[in-house]
Amino acid sequence: MKIEEAFYIGYITKTKGLKGEVQLFFEYDEPELLELDVVFADINGKMVPFFVSSYKLQTNNTGNFYFDDVDHIDKAQPLLRKKIYLPLAKMPDRSDDDFSYEDLVGYLVIDENLGELGEILEVNEYPQQFVATMSYKNKEVMFPLNEDMIVEIDEEEALLRVLLPDGLLDIYLEN
Structure with missing residues (x-):
């Protein structure tokens, strides 16, 4: 299996x-x-299966x-900090009602005052909120x-209508 055929679920933090x-x-x-x-561990770029x-x-x-064939701490030690994946076929189906902010990647942002701004490049989750990154006048905003x-949020047209605070875009364009 290749990494493109899998989705990331987490990583090994410690042995017990x-x-x-x-x-x-x-x-x-x-x-x-x-x-x-x-599960599959990314070990030196190879997806190595571990049977639970x-x-x-x-x-x-x-x-x-506990994994089959990992029956001692010495065998578990090399797994520390390894990223763990599952095959894409095992990704749980989301119902149509399950819309999250991450689904906004690729949406066109339209400000109520300024009009069309740009496309959302990524969405990151921070402790207090989600933050979108878009390209606006060749700057990341x-x-x-x-x-x-x-x-x-218009899911059919992939549009996000916003009312950004005055001056927010100016901060990014000043440089």
Whole structure:
């Protein structure tokens, strides 16, 4: 399997005990929806399968895992900080109602006052909020995604109507 055929779910943070148990930190939003019978670790650019013999999910976005053939801490040690993936075929289906800010990538941003601004290049989640990055006049501009700024999300047309604060774009264009 190639990395393009998989999706990232998290990474191994530490070993636990002497019997090869490892802790996986999930960066995937809903780990309880994942089918975790076999996972793939990115080891030196190769997707190496690990068959899960047992696991227990914790409430803090982690899970404790035992893998077949990893029965000692010495065998678990090389897995530390390795990124863990699942095949794309095992990605949980989202219902049409499950719209998240990350789905806005590629949307055209239209400001109520300034008109068409540019396309959203990426959306990042920070501790307090989601922030969109768009290209505007050949500059990368960031703005928070929140109810105060979003006027409308048009999923059919892939448009995001916003009311950005006065002067926000000027800050990026001054350089």
